[in-house]
Amino acid sequence: MMRYGATLPITSLDAVLAPTNEATSLLYSRLVTIDAFGQLVLDLVEDHEVTDEGLVHTFGPRAGACWSDGEPVTAEDLTLSLRLVTDPQLRERAAFTLPGVEMVRTVAGRTVVTLARPMPSFLYALPKVRVVPAHRHSLQDYAAGASDGDPVGSGPYRLVERRDDVCIFEAREDYHHVVAGIPRIQMHQIAQDRERALALAGDEIDLGQIKAQDLSLLTQDVRAHPIRTRVWRALSFRLTHPFLNDPAVRRALSELVDRDEIVSRVLGGHGLPQYWPVPPSSWASPDEVPATGREVAAATLAGAGWVPRGGGWWKGDVRLTLGLAYLETETFRRLTSEVIAEQLQRFGIPVQLTPISWESYRDMDAHGLQGSDHDGIVVGWSGGVDPYENLASRYRSDGVYNRDGYDNPHLDALLDQAVRASDRDSARDLYGQALRITHQDSIMAPLANPVYLFGARFHLTGFEDFEVDSFYEFPQYANLIRSTQ
Numbered sequence: 329m330m331r332y333g334a335t336l337p338i339t340s341l342d343a344v345l346a347p348t349n350e351a352t353s354l355l356y357s358r359l360v361t362i363d364a365f366g367q368l369v370l371d372l373v374e375d376h377e378v379t380d381e382g383l384v385h386t387f388g389p390r391a392g393a394c395w396s397d398g399e400p401v402t403a404e405d406l407t408l409s410l411r412l413v414t415d416p417q418l419r420e421r422a423a424f425t426l427p428g429v430e431m432v433r434t435v436a437g438r439t440v441v442t443l444a445r446p447m448p449s450f451l452y453a454l455p456k457v458r459v460v461p462a463h464r465h466s467l468q469d470y471a472a473g474a475s476d477g478d479p480v481g482s483g484p485y486r487l488v489e490r491r492d493d494v495c496i497f498e499a500r501e502d503y504h505h506v507v508a509g510i511p512r513i514q515m516h517q518i519a520q521d522r523e524r525a526l527a528l529a530g531d532e533i534d535l536g537q538i539k540a541q542d543l544s545l546l547t548q549d550v551r552a553h554p555i556r557t558r559v560w561r562a563l564s565f566r567l568t569h570p571f572l573n574d575p576a577v578r579r580a581l582s583e584l585v586d587r588d589e590i591v592s593r594v595l596g597g598h599g600l601p602q603y604w605p606v607p608p609s610s611w612a613s614p615d616e617v618p619a620t621g622r623e624v625a626a627a628t629l630a631g632a633g634w635v636p637r638g639g640g641w642w643k644g645d646v647r648l649t650l651g652l653a654y655l656e657t658e659t660f661r662r663l664t665s666e667v668i669a670e671q672l673q674r675f676g677i678p679v680q681l682t683p684i685s686w687e688s689y690r691d692m693d694a695h696g697l698q699g700s701d702h703d704g705i706v707v708g709w710s711g712g713v714d715p716y717e718n719l720a721s722r723y724r725s726d727g728v729y730n731r732d733g734y735d736n737p738h739l740d741a742l743l744d745q746a747v748r749a750s751d752r753d754s755a756r757d758l759y760g761q762a763l764r765i766t767h768q769d770s771i772m773a774p775l776a777n778p779v780y781l782f783g784a785r786f787h788l789t790g791f792e793d794f795e796v797d798s799f800y801e802f803p804q805y806a807n808l809i810r811s812t813q
Contacts (some may be wrong), residue, residue, distance in 0.1 A: 329512040330788070330811065333524045333536030335658075336800050337686060338517045342476035343458040344412050347423045347690060350800050351495050351515055355396075355481035356458035357504075358452055359406060361389060366713050366795045368451060372401055372459050372482060372504075382446030387439045393504040396486035396626040401578040404462040405431050411467055418471050423694075424456045429724050430785065448747045451712035453721075484508045486805040493517035499807075508807035509790070514683045519686065520650050521659040528783045535809075537799050538783045539659040540596025546783055553791040554598060555780045558607045558711040559798055561660065562772040563652075563668060565704045566697035567732045571648055573705075575769045576632035578742075582649070582773035583618070584675055585668060590776050594663045599778040604763045605709075606762070607777050611752065612715035614700060618767045622675060640676045647679045653692070653702040655682035661706045664775065669707075674683040696731025706775070707756045710797040715759050716747040723766060732771070739765045750760055787813040 332350070340346035343356050361371040369377065374390040393401040413422055414429040431442040443450065465474040479487050485497035485508065495515045498510035501799050514764065516533060518524040525542035527533045528550050543552055556800065565572045572578055587601030600608045603617040612750040626636070632650060634641045641648040650672060654665035662683070669679035682702065684692070692705060709729075712718045721727045739762055746758035780799055784791065790809040796802050 329514055330510045330511055330535060330809070331533040332515045333527055333533040334515050335519065335521075335524070335537055336517075337519070338493065338515060340476050341479040341495075342473055343460050343479070343481070344470050345421055345473050346473060346476070347693075348456075348458070348798075348800055350802070351497075351789045352458065352479075352481075353483075353801050354497050354513065354515075355479055355487060356392070356460070357482040358457055358459060359409075359454045361455045362713060364448055364794050365795075366807060368455075368713060372406065376451070382448065385441040385443070385444050385450060386435075388437075388442070389439070390504055393482055394502055395418075395463075395480050395482050396459075397464075397501060398502075399461065399463055400588065401459075401482055402462070403434045403437050403439045407434045408458055408462040408467055408470070409459040410441060412440065412460070412470055415467075415471075418447040421471060426453055426457065427728060427730055430592055440703045441666055444729070446559060446748070449714045449720070452712060452717040468503035469565075480806055485513060485739050488512075503807070506807050509810040510806060513806065517763070519657040521657070525783065526688060528766040535782060535784045538781050540594075540598055540781065541659060542665075545780070549786055551786055552782050553782045553784055553794075555782060555791065555794045555796055555802075556609075557778060557780055557796050557798075558609065559712065559796075560602050560605065560607050560711050560777050561664065561706060561708050561775045562605065562699065562758045563664075563704050563775060564707045564772040565770070566700060566702065567771060568698055569703050569733060573644075574632055577634075577648070578770035578773075580625040580628040580632070581672070581677075582767070582770045583628060583676075584622065584672055585706060585773055585775065586671055587618070587620075587721075587775055589669055589671070593667055594660055595776060595778055596709050599776050599783060602774040603721065603767075605766050605774050606758065606759075607764065609777070610711065610715055610718075612746075612756055612763070613758050614763060625675065636676065637693070640678070647678075649680070649765075651680045651682065651701070651703045653684045653688075653700075653705045654684045655686065655706075657686060657690045660708075660778065664706050679753040696733075698732050698752070701705065710796075710801075711777075712797060718749075719743055719759070719766075723762075723771070734769070734771045736765060736769060739769075787811050 334350040336737045338351040357375045358371045372386045374488045375388040377386040413426045428444050430444045462775040484503045488498045489496040497513045499511050521539045524536045525538045529545045656659045722729045742762040746755045749755035
């Protein structure tokens, strides 16, 4: 049995209402998914057809796929799961919603999705949709949280025991892809990064994410595995703030951030500085980076009417200050917030830091900073493998993760043109134009593309050449891990 240290709370196994966590990544399959090497692959879907100029997508369920209770996966399961994330009445409750869908129905044993407009990157949004069995509960019951008390999935593992902060999973011999090489996983929730490293050192767990600051705690029988990611971290701003409603002020703050210092001090060099809201490895990422530094930021603030006086920046009798919240249990967010505060305070912008709990962070992630007492917060995003899905979900006026009401019709149009471009060069030029607008408006300041570190005992193998979208999706690749014991 492999003992895994989970970072996120595993108290909820709900596939619809709760954010994805490391436990649900073991239990639930998707219609399509991103494999460990960054490729979009069919999962519970066996075939896919697009007709009517991109408005209609038809999916056939995978033959031989079955639920952990033995029942076969059907088109009704795919249809119900898509309705759960596209029903407008559920958008305030579901952890993930998919806009732009007019109708989902089952026709002759296949799931048919009709879109309000062509969405060329539609498939790239589907890995976020966890599929649930229609024969267990109704749409209304799932919308009320039924899958948490009845976590029947079609993933590589089934749940066999559940208590407080521990879940035990058993590999499924009838799984429709590669059967897991680790027969049982005992998952412990260990939210504090240092406690997780100490658990590895104390032989309490066999595998878990660690941070660069805790590498020295590892014992000789534990090896640190660097894993490339498409993740990007950013400082997100409250757009309704009296100062931050001005794009120039937000842009000046972004220009002040020294990304190299964050990569060095916070990530221990395990990552890359990031200036655009796409991962540096993305083909859409521009070759150049925006101008940054104290002189650049000073000129931007001066152009917005702010003047340096008495060691600070003032507009009339108002001084520019900032209040940042950070997730107290996560090392990167905490340390990055501290480094940014130091950088801004050296420039004369006082910063107040406020630690918040996971529950508060999750609520803020779901609803944005509007109505909050905080001016900004360090967040993390999956960059995905498709630039449109990544950018549109955060910057389009109707984007799923556009929580604070950002609206730029020109940017919307550029993104839509880019995703429909006939060749890569044209698309890259259009995405480049859109990315330059994201810097001008700076609703968030991209910070870094981290390399994840996982501590694993030497008997565990299969970590070679991994690339992941997020640490909480890592366990879904557990079927690739093997033990030499």
